[in-house]
Amino acid sequence: MSYSVGIDVGARMTRALLLDGHGRVQGRAIRETGARLELAAQQVLEDLCGNYRVSRPEIVYIASTGYGRYRVPFRQIQITEMSCHAVGALWLFPRTRTVLDIGAMNSRALRIAPTGRVEAFRMNDRCASGAGRFLERVARSLELELEEVGELSLRSQDPQPISSICAVLAESEVINHVTAGKSVEDILRGAHNSIGERLVALVRQVGAHPEITLTGGVTKNRGMVRALEERLGVQLNVSPHSDYAGALGAALLARQRWLRLQESAARGRLQSCEGAQTAFGPSP
Template sequence: MRLAGGVDVGSRMTKAVVIAADGRERNGAILGRGSLYTRFDLAAAAAQAMEAALADAGATRADLVYQAATGYGRYQAMERDLQITEITCHARGGVALMPDARTILDLGAQNARAFRILGSGRVVGFRMNDKCASGAGRFIERVARALEVELERVGPLSLQADAPCAISSICAVLAESEVINHVTNGETIPNILQGTHASIADRLCSLVRQVGLEPPFALTGGVARNRGLVHAIEERLGVPVLLHRDAEHAGAYGAALLGRQRLRQLAAATTA
C-alpha cells in the first residue's frame, strides 16, 4: 500500500497519522494513529510517532511515500518532505473531521488558536493567545499537579462543583499559588477545578469573539477531551461544541491531507 503521513510535533505531545496516498483528498480516512510525549528529542519523537501510526495501519516505513510535518517542532522531523504551519493544518484537518465547522478553537499545551474558516478549509480569520503560560494545557496541568489530581479526572471532577472559586491569575505559575491558597482556605477540589476552567474559558472565548464566532463551532487539540472545560466554553459562547474522536490528531491529519495534495501536484508535473 502507498501511504501519505502527517506528523504534528507539539510542545507536549507528538501525533502522527497515515492515510492512503491515493483516493479523494477530502475523504481520506485515517488508517493509523500514533502519539507520544515529545520530551527533549524532537526528531526522535517525530520518527517514533510515525512508526506507531504505521504499525497501527499494519504498514511499514517502506509504504510511506510522502510525509508532511507541522507543529512547533516541524523542522526537527528529519524525514519530512514538506513542512506546514499549524494553523493551516488544523484548519484543513478540522474541517475534514467536522465538515460543518466554520469556527475552530485549537487547544494545545502551550498555545490556543481561534480561527474562522470556509468550507474548503481556508482560514479567513485568526487569533492566538499572547499571554505568558496561558496555554490551556499547561495551565490545567499545573493546577492538577498542585491538587494531586490525575489529568483524566480533572474534567469529571470539575462538573461536581457547587460554588466555583475565582481564579484571577492569567499566569500558570501565579495561578498555582492561588490554587494553594484556596486549598488552605478549605475550598473543595471540584470548586477549584471549575474555577480554573472558568478562568481559562473566559480567555479562550475572548479569542473566539475576536475572530467572529460563526457556528457551527468546533474544538481540536488534546485539551478538547476535558469535558469540564468544554462545558465552560459552551456556557460562555451559548452554542454547542462539535467534537470528534480524532480532534487530538487534527493537526497531523491536516498535514497528511496537504502532503497528499502536494504529492499529486508533483506527480502531475512529472507526467505533464
C-alpha cells in the same frame, strides 16, 4: 498501496496519522514529545508502520506540523499549525467556520472559509494561562493526574474564582483556595472557567461564525468543553479525532501535495511524448 502521513510535534505530545491512497484514515500513533523531538517523531512513524503493517517505502509523502515541525528530518514538507488545524477541522466537520485549537502551550482561534483557508486568527499572548499547561499546573498543585481534572470539575457546586492571567500566579491562588478549605471540584471548576473566559475572548475577536469546532489535546477534557459551551451559548463540534486534527490536516495536505506532484509528472511525460512526435514526425 501508497500512504501519506501527518506528524504533529506538540509541546507535550507528538501525534501521527496515516491516510491511505483514497484519503481514508488508517491509523494513529502518539508519544510524549520530551526533550528529543526528532526521536519522538521517529517513534510515532515507526509505531504507525509496525501497528498497521505499512512498509516505509509505501509512505510516499510526510508533512510535519506543530511547534517542533522543523525538527522532523525525514519530512517532505512542513506546514503551519493554523493551516493544518483548519483543514483537519473541516474534514471532521465540513460546516466548520470557526476553529478553536487548545494545546499545551498555545491556544488559537481561527475563522476559516469553506475551502479551509484561514481568514482571521488570534492567539493567546505570552502566558500559558489560555492553554493546557495551565491545567497541568493546577493538577500538580492538587496532586491529581491531568486526565482527572475535567471530570472532577463537572461535580462542582460552588466554583471558586481564579483571577490571575499567569499560570504561575494562578497556582498560588489554587493553594490559597485549598488552605481556605474549598473543595477540589470547586477549585477545578474555577480553573476551567478562567481558561474558558480567555478562550472565548479569542473566539469573539475573530468574529466567530457557526459551526465552531474544537481541536487539540484539551478536547478530551469534558470540563473544558462544558465551560466553553456555557460561555458561547452553542454546542461545539468535538470528534474522537479532534486531538489529532493537526496531524490529520498535515496528512491531508501531504496527500494533496503528492497528488499534485504526480499530476505534474504525468503532464511532463505527456509533453515529452508530444515533443518527440513533433521532432521526428508520426510513426509510419
